[in-house]
Amino acid sequence: MVEQNQVELAPFTTFGIPATCAHYLEIASEEEALSALSKLENEPFMVLGGGSNVLFTSNYNGTIIHNRIKGISRIREDEDYVYIRVGAGEVWTDVVEYALDQNLGGIENLSLIPGCAGAAPIQNIGAYGIEIKDVLESVTAVLLPNKSIRVFDHASCRFGYRDSIFKQELKGRFCITYLVLRLTKKHQLNTGYGAIREALNTIPESNWTIRDVSNAVISIRRSKLPDPAKLGNAGSFFKNPVIPTRQFNQLQEQFSTIPGYPVSENETKVPAGWLIEQCGWKGKQVGQTGCHALQALVIVNYGGASGHEIQQHAMNVINSVKERFNIELQPEVNIIEK
Ligand code: FAD
Ligand code: EPU
Numbered sequence: 001m002v003e004q005n006q007v008e009l010a011p012f013t014t015f016g017i018p019a020t021c022a023h024y025l026e027i028a029s030e031e032e033a034l035s036a037l038s039k040l041e042n043e044p045f046m047v048l049g050g051g052s053n054v055l056f057t058s059n060y061n062g063t064i065i066h067n068r069i070k071g072i073s074r075i076r077e078d079e080d081y082v083y084i085r086v087g088a089g090e091v092w093t094d095v096v097e098y099a100l101d102q103n104l105g106g107i108e109n110l111s112l113i114p115g116c117a118g119a120a121p122i123q124n125i126g127a128y129g130i131e132i133k134d135v136l137e138s139v140t141a142v143l144l145p146n147k148s149i150r151v152f153d154h155a156s157c158r159f160g161y162r163d164s165i166f167k168q169e170l171k172g173r174f175c176i177t178y179l180v181l182r183l184t185k186k187h188q189l190n191t192g193y194g195a196i197r198e199a200l201n202t203i204p205e206s207n208w209t210i211r212d213v214s215n216a217v218i219s220i221r222r223s224k225l226p227d228p229a230k231l232g233n234a235g236s237f238f239k240n241p242v243i244p245t246r247q248f249n250q251l252q253e254q255f256s257t258i259p260g261y262p263v264s265e266n267e268t269k270v271p272a273g274w275l276i277e278q279c280g281w282k283g284k285q286v287g288q289t290g291c292h293a294l295q296a297l298v299i300v301n302y303g304g305a306s307g308h309e310i311q312q313h314a315m316n317v318i319n320s321v322k323e324r325f326n327i328e329l330q331p332e333v334n335i336i337e338k
Helices: 030-039 092-101 194-199 210-224 245-254 272-278 307-325
Strands: 002-008 020-027 045-048 054-056 060-067 072-077 081-087 136-143 148-153 174-184 232-236 242-244 261-264 267-269 289-291 298-301 334-336
Touching: 020 030, 030 060, 030 136, 030 174, 045 174, 054 307, 060 174, 072 092, 081 092, 092 174, 092 210, 194 210, 242 245, 245 267, 272 307, 289 307, 298 307
Parallel strands: 020 060, 045 060, 054 334
Antiparallel strands: 002 020, 072 081, 081 174, 136 148, 136 174, 232 298, 242 267, 261 267, 289 298
């Protein structure tokens, strides 16, 4: 286990914002996860993967546990599926690449999402019609206060839109070590998003492969999402709000072009990017931060922004959307304040 004090976290996050942590532990196995959590039982700690969904607003006083548990292996298969076990510290895009190489389907729509596998079930990562819950068989985690190793099956993860048990009652007292994913041998391509079909229109539909879908998703993402290696960001800063359809219908009377997608009998999801754009934030730089010019939902660090500055900008966006539409945006990014 690598142990250090006063480690700079900017290189470990996609926002690239300067912040140090008091202590740093790098773990590479389940045993090390267990021993790290045993040591830290009564002290503040936070597990970090690829740092692509966090914003540090100041130096962190506790211990950062950097999860580097590696390994991807086939553990069983049947006629239709192959089950793979993935170490939480595997880079997610490497997991997708492994699946594509082995001609295993189910996660091609989740291509190019940054971060590590271990974080994927926490906010139930999703893109282009697929969420990790659609392929997730189980999650293994070390849990406090008992320092027990627990396997969560699909139902006990309690997945929702950008939500799971790990963001709710287990928050702050677990370290995910492994996932098991159930991947297909007989593929069912999910090309429901119009943009995917458009990107595939040079290939006859009967020839489409999971690799083609992955390439289409990658090209769509590259066309609007900023590359964190060039422009610091953490993807969508806010969740898309889900509001009562009654409220949506009222808004539609006032704002006739407001987009919305029914998600249940009486709830509608509204794209936060649209709300933010309507408030005039899209492409507007404020100090060293602002909402991206091609995707207003992404808050960026133009270089040298502080975590506090980004948090303040997010508050200003929340306030103006609330004032104009009476909708309160909720951050998707984990804001770490101590
Ligand atoms: P981190 O940022 O390191 O951590 C996120 C949270 O999970 C923190 O609270 C952390 O404490 C916790 N955590 C991480 N690993 C563990 C572990 N092993 N055990 C316990 N807790 C842990 N997300 C989507 O859903 N869809 C997208 O399309 C998408 N696109 C993105 C595009 C860009 C350009 C960027 C920068 C981000 C995007 N994201 C997207 C958000 C992000 O990539 C995902 O949330 C990703 O799963 C975060 O992984 P990470 O390893 O970087 O997590
Ligand atoms: N829109 C605007 N202006 C903008 C951006 C978006 O009007 O600047 C409107 C448009 O109507 C557009 C709609 O929002 O059609 C949807 O935009 P987009 O397809 O870009 O997706 P999104 O809803 O903004 C969500 C996820 C992304 C995921 C994409 C693709 C959330 C919070 N975000 O974004 O996930 O990649 O769909 O499925 O659900 C992330 O979580 O970090 C992330 C990037």
